[in-house]
């Protein structure tokens with residue numbers, strides 16, 4: 495049976511047309527007119543002055559952290575509930591990640607924990623604070639900017655999952671000193687693999703482009719005064735990204751409709767709640783995520799995941815928090831147990847923009863069947 499994936503890319507004739515046009519132009523390199531245009535269009539879409547397109551969201555995070563001075567001996571506050579890339583990028587710089595729990599109302603970095611930490615570390619402040627706009631919901635930037643601003647600590651916004659979301663009417667990605675997007679295959683739009691760094695500071699953009707091209711100095715020969723990276727995005731994937739970006743409003747609208755369809759069903763099911771949508775913003779519904787209280791619902795998230803898997807439907811646990819990952823077991827954590835509970839109770843449901851209403855109905859039918867079977871089992875006990 496064909497598998498219904500969690501977040502399959504939505505690509506079609508427009509993407510094909512842009513890609514072939516770029517191919518025929520002869521610009522098959524990490525430079526070219528589509529790369530320049532993609533950067534301009536990304537900046538316009540997110541409301542920043544400059545976007546620097548790179549090979550991955552992880553590369554964009556690494557560059558952002560290097561730009562704000564993350565280095566060995568410094569700490570960086572990182573949201574614990576995230577994909578491992580956020581933490582790994584901190585480690586690439588040599589800095590120590592300090593993991594911060596989520597607030598239960600938003601699932602994003604708890605500003606109170608950040609305030610506590612910064613007050614206790616006036617002598618050795620972190621190089622950056624890295625909130626994550628998890629599942630396409632912006633972090634609480636009013637509170638985070640106030641706290642970080644008071645201590646002069648820059649915010650690096652991991653908006654890898656949040657392109658097309660809004661914070662107080664402003665597009666996601668522009669809320670920190672530096673913003674990061676991902677165009678991986680499962681993200682809201684894809685270049686087949688890619689990312690971008692967003693900034694209002696042209697000098698930082700120039701510095702990021704320099705570091706991303708092996709820090710080559712302007713000279714007729716190859717001249718290098720520092721260590722750089724090979725992080726630039728190619729012109730072909732950028733062309734694909736331009737087509738996807740043109741379709742962003744349509745993709746987000748479809749994702750939000752899918753979430754509304756799930757929401758209508760789960761509002762009738764005791765013990766199952768959708769991820770809350772914060773009052774300060776509008777999420778892009780990258781994934782529809784629910785939490786399952788096994789006591790009130792009768793089933794656990796893992797039982798539902800397995801029931802869906804037997805029908806060829808991919809569902810997945812919420813990110814396992816970084817402070818519970820073996821690779822980061824030794825890192826300090828500001829923990830109130832929220833992210834750990836979301837990991838235990840959370841389930842991400844198929845949310846690809848290509849899913850039809852009937853596809854989502856089928857997922858709902860399988861969930862409803864599993865829940866009523868479980869209810870009958872419990873009644874028989």
Ligand SMILES: *Cc1c(COP(=O)(O)O)cnc(C)c1O
Pocket residue numbers: 549550551552553576577579580626652654655675676677678687688689
């Ligand atoms: C996907 C993702 C990244 C990494 O992006 P890549 O393009 O896969 O390198 C970073 N942070 C978060 C929160 C992500 O979801």
